[in-house]
Every structure is written in structure tokens, then in C-alpha cells.
Amino acid sequence: MAVGGRYAGKVVLVTGGGRGIGAGIVRAFAQSGAQVVFCDKDESGSQALVQELPGTVFMPCDVTREEEVGALIADTLHRFGHLDCVVNNAGYHPPPQWPEETSAQSFRQLLELNLLATYTLTKGAVTAMTKALALDESQYGVRVNCISPGNIWTPLWEELAASTPDPEATIQEGTMAQPLGRMGQPAEVGAAALFLASEASFCTGLELLVTGGAELGYGCKASHRTPVG
Template identity: 70%
Template sequence: MATGTRYAGKVVVVTGGGRGIGAGIVRAFVQSGAQVVICDKDESRGRALEQALAGTLFILCDVTREEDVRTLISETVCRFGRLDCVVNNAGYHPPPQWPEETSAQGFRQLLELNLLGTYTVTKLALPHLRKSQGNVINISSLVGAIGQVQAVPYVATKGAVTAMTKALALDESQYGVRVNCISPGNIWTPLWEELTASTPDPTATVQEGTLAQPLGRMGQPADVGAAAVFLASEANFCTGIELLVSGGAELGYGRKAIPGTPVELPTIPS
């Protein structure tokens, strides 16, 4: 694989880097010339990606375990001598649930992964990012801003990631550390495939997901990877921003009423 020089000599940690959006981000940074540490709690897929991509190192890590994260950061700095960018991608989207089907325990577990995992990795990486005047990129979600049906815990955790990004950007500006987030819309990933397979009509679900974008397609992990490399390498006057990688899904009007919602039509003059 040919590599470029946009981020050559830099060291990047990508959490949840073993598949899907995370793997797309890993590939994009490798192509930019960076050394990339793949963090994932699934050893088999992490090792497979490490073997497939020169310029990567896999470190087994569950971001909900602080000791794992301490080891991730210390091993990265020990191996490469520096840390320039952390991409907090590790996260999960549960299957669709109405509010009454959720539980406080399930909500707590999702908070531990989607929000507190991002917080812990960032907090422990900051001393090294301050030395390099590096940057943090949090992977949030479009639905954190616009909402989503049957996804209260997920939307809440991702909305919090976006808000935390802005607060961290303010705190870290004094050290020259930039903090931004990417909010993907519909990106075709293994998780999207799994969620689709659990629906009554997978074909219709895929079509609905595709037609949600004015551009007429779902995004690919490489689209998110390209945005991450841009934020890390070239967006030097950007901090605290939310970059939507959504194909325009948030634009325009659409059919929004849930089936069964009472509908009141205006009276049409005769």
C-alpha cells in the first residue's frame, strides 16, 4: 500500500480500530504516513488488521477498563516515543428499543463504553498530546444532534460526546491541543449489517437507510477516515467543531411521523 506524507512521522491511537469505521480510520492514517496503534477488545480482528497493514501495532484494550487504557497509552509512548492524535471510535449502537424496553443497567453500560471510555482515553492521553501539541478526534453521531427513533440511550451518549468535545476544546486550547468530533450518519459497516438483519424486512431497511441521504448512498468507513485525517493534519484552525459526515441526511423535510401517530391534515379550501 502506497503511503502519503500528510501525517508522516506522527503517532495515532484509534480505539475500536478492528473493524467498521475504526478500520477505515486506521487505513486512512496509514495511507497518510502515520504510525497507527489499533486498540480493540477483540484480539482476533485486531491482530488480523495489524498483519494486513504495515505501519500498525495492535494493543488489546477494553476502553471501559482504566488499567487497560493506561497500558494502551504507556505502551504506545514507550514504543514510538510520542503521541500525536487519539481517535475515540470505540462504541456500540444497541438494537432498536422503545423507552419502556430499556433498563438503567443497560444505559449505564452504554455510558461506560460510548462516553466514559472516550473520557478515560482522552484524559490519560492528554499529558502526551500537550507535549506534541496534538489533537483528539471523537467519533460521535449525527443522531446526537437530530435524534433517532427507538434509541434514547444511544442518542443521549452520543449527544454527550459532542458536548464533551466542545468543553475539552476550551480547556485544552491553552496547551495547543485541538479537540474535534466527527458525527457520521448512515455508514455501511458490519454493525449496520447486523442491525439490518434483525429487522423484519432487511431489504427495505437498507433501502430506507440509503434513501435518507440526498447523495443517494450510504457512506463508507473510508469517508470517515478521510475526515479524520483532514482534522488531524490540515484543519489547524479548527477546534471544538462537529464535522457531519452524513451525505446531507440532516437536510430538508421528510416523513417523520411514527406509524400510528394521530395525523391532523389541514382543511383544503374547496
């Protein structure tokens, strides 16, 4: 662990921190000098991260269960005495589906994980909730911001690509979706989270896009031609 880093002496809790973007966030805060507690359903990957980053603490937790989240926070406070930052990273990006292919139960489960536990379908709700919480929590001196990652090369992205008929073409399409000509890395999302926590002290209710500019321009937005008139 870094001594005297940008976030030294702070305690950070990261959900979904065992791999991918979450692991990048855990690394960024740990290397900045923070005490990091994280949870993830992938226990083997989480234990490997603890070995890589001595001083980090892994605690099993199902973030869709309120009582387990309460216990996670209580255990963190008992261990360290305070909590300075929470990064609600746990979430899931399902394979692309048309609305008529998605069951009501699947949508409820996606909302429960991506919104209540905190991509495409639920990200707008996360952004709206961020702004509402920023207003509500400002009276306590608490800032609430969110990060909207674009195509970040993670094990989940790789798994989703492998499930398509042409994985190489899928990866190439994902790579070329950004004007910067590449996908992002988990470490870059971690750096954004650390910036919001440690330096963006006058920012709240902010949505920070970490997308490589994928939302810019006039790229193809429709998969079929719609008749005019």
C-alpha cells in the first residue's frame, strides 16, 4: 500500500471489486494509500486481489440482499471506525436483447442489481438516482457522483463477445466504436473514481463519462430501415 498517497488515511468500500472494472477501482484506491474493503461474488478472484494488494480486505456479500449490505457496512465501521467513500460498482450488462425478448422478472432482477445495489437499459435510472441523492445527502456533507463507463475491456466483455457468432468481429466493432480507436481499461475507470473521491471536492450530482468519446458523432443508430410516412 502506498504511504502518503492521494487518499491516504481514508476508508473505501467497493462493491463488485473482485475483477474487471471493480478490481481496477480497488487497485486505484489501494495504490493511493486508502484502506479498501470490497465484496464480490467471485471469491477466488477476490482472494487473488487481496494477495496482490496487501492491506485490502475482502468480505463476501450479496448486494441484492439488504441485510448483507448492512452487515458489510457495519463490519467495515467496526474494523476501521469510519467510512469515507463507497463505490457502488456491482452491476451486470446482459447480452443485447430486444424489449420483447426480455421478461418482466429478468428486468426486475437487472434493476435490483444495477440500480438498487449500485447497463444500457438501467443506466439512465442510475444517473437520475445520483442527482436525487446528491440533493438529499448534501445536508450531511456527502457528495454523490456516478461514472458511466463505455467499452471497457474486462472479463465480462470478453465473455459476452465469445457468446456471439463472430467474437473477433464483435471485439473489432467494440474497439472501433470510440473515436480514440481502442477500448478503455479498468485502471482508467479506477483513476476516474479516485479523482471524484479525492480531488473533485466541489462536484456532486455529476455523471462522468469514461467512454473514449463513443457518444460523439453521427454513427449508425438503427439496425434496420424504417419506412417513411
